[in-house]
Structure formats: C-alpha cells, structure tokens
Amino acid sequence: MEAILIQIGELLGSLGPLIVLPVVITILGLILGMKFTQALRSGLTLAIAFVGIFLTVGLLGENMAAIGNAFAERTGTGLDVIDIGWPAASALAFGTPVGNAIIPIGIVLNVLLIFLGLTKTLDVDMWNFWHQAFIGAVVTFVTGSFALGLFAAAVTVVMAIFLADWSQPLIEKYFKLPGISFPHLQSVGYMLLAAPFAWLLNRVPFLKNLKLDPDTIRKRLGILGEPIFLGLFIGVILAALARQSLVDIILTGINVGAVMLLIPRMVGILMEGLSPVADAARKFMQKKAKGREIYIGLDSAVLIGSPAVIASGLLMIPVEIGLALLLAPLGNRTLPFIDLADGVFVTAMIAPLVAGDVLLTVILGGIVMGVGLIGASLLAPAVTDMVASAGSIDIPAGYTNYTVMSDGAIPHSYIFYFFFRSPVFIAIALSLVFLVVHYFLAKKPLTEAFLGVKEEEPKKKK
C-alpha cells in the first residue's frame, strides 16, 4: 500500500498539474454524470488557468522578491519572507500531488461522514479543499512522504467538516443564514483559535463600551477595498521604507497592484473550470443525502457583505503590518503583502463571536494573525519549495523565501507542521487525538450563552 502510494505520488509529481488535473477533473466529471465534452471542457479550462497562474506567479516572484530582500536589509527588521497571497497559494496547492487528488478524496470522505451520521454538513465548496491540499503539501515537504501528506489532508478535511457543525448555530443566528454551514478551514480555523479569547473578551465590561461604527470605517477606508489601490499603497510604502529610488518606488506600487489584480483574474478562470464539476458533485451528494437533515457547506466568502466584517477586515491591514514589525524579535520573518487585501476572511467568522463588535473583532483577529505570522514564517521553506516546484521562479539558494500569510496563519497548518516534525507514529497519534477533539466540538456546538455574547440587535439581512 505504502509502496503504491509512493509510486502514485512520484507519477503525479513528474507529470505535473497541467496534465494530471485535467485528467482527474474530466474523469471525476464523467463519474458524476457530466457529458464528455462538458467534463473535458472543465478539465481543460482548469489546466489553462494553471498556465496563466504560473505566468503571473513568475511576475510576482521577480518583482516582489527584490523588494522583500531590500526591505529586510535596509530596515533591519529581518522581514525577509514575502507573503505571496492566497490566490497564488491556492493554485500552487492544487498543483501539488496531494492537491491533484484532494477533490475526489474530499467528496468521498464527506459522503461517508454523512452516511455514518457523524456530520450534518454537506460541503459543496470543492474549491476550498485547497487549504487541506496546502497542509498536505506542507506535511509532504516535512516528511518527504506523499502518503503522509494525503493522510494529513484527509484528516483536515474531516476536521473542517466537524468545525462547520460546531460553528453552525452561532453563524446561522448572527448572519440569518439557515441551513448553511462553513467547512472553510481558513475562516473556521481562525474562529476555533479566537473562540477562547472571545469568551474572555466578552467578560471585560470596559472594552464593550468602545463602539466603533462599521459604516464610518467602511466609507473612510473603502478605497483600500480595491486591490489596485491597496497594491499601490502597500507597494509604495514598503519600497519607500526600503529606500528605493523614486522610479522604483512607483514601479513597485504598480507591480504590486498588477499582482493583486492579475493573479486573481487567472484564479477566476480556474473557478470557471471547476464550477460545472462542483455543481455536478453537489447534485450527486444531495441525491445521496436525500431525506437527511443537512447543512449545505459553503465558502465563508458568503459572509463577507456584513458591514462589521468589512470594516474590521479593512482595519486588519494596519494591524497585520504592525504585528509583523512588532513580532519580528519573536521569530516573525513574514512581510505581509498580497493577503493584506483579504482581511475580511480573518474577520468573517470571528465577528459573530463578539456580536459584530468591530474593536473586539480586530483584537481577536490580531491574536489569530499574530500567532499566524510566526506560523507562516515557519512554513516558509515548504511554501518556497512549492513555488520552486511550480517551475516558474528561480530562487537564489538560501536567500529568497516565500510564504502565504493567510494559510500559514490557519492553526491547523502550523499544528500539523509541528505534529509531523515528530516521529511518524507520534505524528499520526497526535493527528488522531486532535481529530477526536474536533469530533467532540461538533457534538457540542458553540452558543452565544457560552461565549457570553449579549443579545444585540441583529444585523439586517433580507
């Protein structure tokens, strides 16, 4: 079994995602009942999206690595690890051998869990299996084993589904979204770490009275919600701090803006390819789960329209930069960059823990991202390896490092990194214990009473 898995891993690795992914997706589409041309179109679109993504990731590498190194040297902060952002990281993760296999594995595990009555969540959000693929890739990097990477990815798929059950009642109540849950490892992972601190903060009377108005913040900082402007600001500020020439400062601003716009466009093509397959998978799973009470598992992106989430997400931009500098002496090497654009994914599922209080949400987000920056720094060698394997960036030996702030900051990412630095049997045992903890969390969903959230006027939602 182990030997077969090793061979499969090597085969997937040598063929690369441009060949493997369209084949996997086309076959999956056929199994799910799609017509051959439809399934092939999906697979092909996915592969073409990857061509575009790798091109634009190359652009990111050339421009940003230089500025990152200059920043670290000139400022003496030691922040020499560049955050490549989730759009690039998602493609890199799907492009790894574990990533090639993750979607079918995710579907099978989810259907199995529903049949065993272990969950009510039916995850129709195939896209976000990339977070688990990312963890699998990290574990593969640490252990050198495709099988262990696959194991870690599978375990975290189950964990995300359990956490969706755990968070469902609170999320439903706050956002008024019945019948939906969020097995989105990123946001729900942050939420898990933030929950005990929320329990504490909700019991500090003084903090609750400092109300920040979400609408004012949203209107004042609104321009930072646009990637090209945010890219320009961040690029210009960091290049200025790195004491570049005026021309280079402006060019960096434009290049970062380009990265923030272009990579997501390519990822959009990937989503278009995935969409019909995801739709077929959803129909297939809904048919299998017929007659059971289920929650449809979606991307936490659905939650982001809430004013409190947007406002606190925008405030995360200065908080993340401040934390990165502040935590440099404590082992942070990550320079927040592209993921600054998506602070809303940090705050989406944290806001309900404190009834949408903007200040408390930002404090909790700060705790999660503070630990997370150090986690992301630890994962830099693994991410750098993924970038290098994608073949699009030449990495000077022992010099430039890449990481991804958002996913490095998911507790499960660095926890599994630590697990698998132990001997294999201990790592597997720890993973399974952690899985059991998640199972019990799912059995005992989070409530407002436990968190000590006062009954607030609920958010308007039509």
Next chain:
Amino acid sequence: MKTVYLVCATGIATSSMLRVKVLDYLESKGIEVEVFQYRVAEMFPERIKADVIVSTTSMPPEIEENFTVVSGLPLLTGIGEDETFEAIAKALTD
C-alpha cells in the same frame, strides 16, 4: 445591452461560479448581457451601472435600497435555483 454585476467577497471565487450558471441560463433564454465581476468592498452606489446585481453575500444597505439586488446564494446551494434565475431574467426584461 443590459448589464449584470456578479458580486462576491473576492470578485473571483463564488462570483465565477455564478458567472458560468448565469451566462448559461441567460443564453438559453436568448438574453444578451454584459457581465462584470466585483468585490463587495468595491461597491459604491455612484459608480454602479447595473440592471441587476447578483451577489453571493449581503450588500451594504445603500446598495440594497437603490438597485435591483438578487441573492446568488441559491445558485451555490442548489435550493431555489429556478426562482433565482427567474428573478434575474425578470430584472433584465422589464
């Protein structure tokens, strides 16, 4: 030509899922449209030129009040898809 905005948190993730389904549907009805994808944080009323906004997430109140907004959630969950398609078509043909 009528204009459809597809809006989600990132302007790429769930809105791209909508794009495929909405375009397929409108094509089958013979309705020609121009489609743009945006992030919800980019939605400022003075800049919007849409006949209908389909969003997978809730929209700021100033948008909800002044524009035709259809929730795209049913297209993600598969529950109530037909009604959603009809609402989009209605907004475009009225």
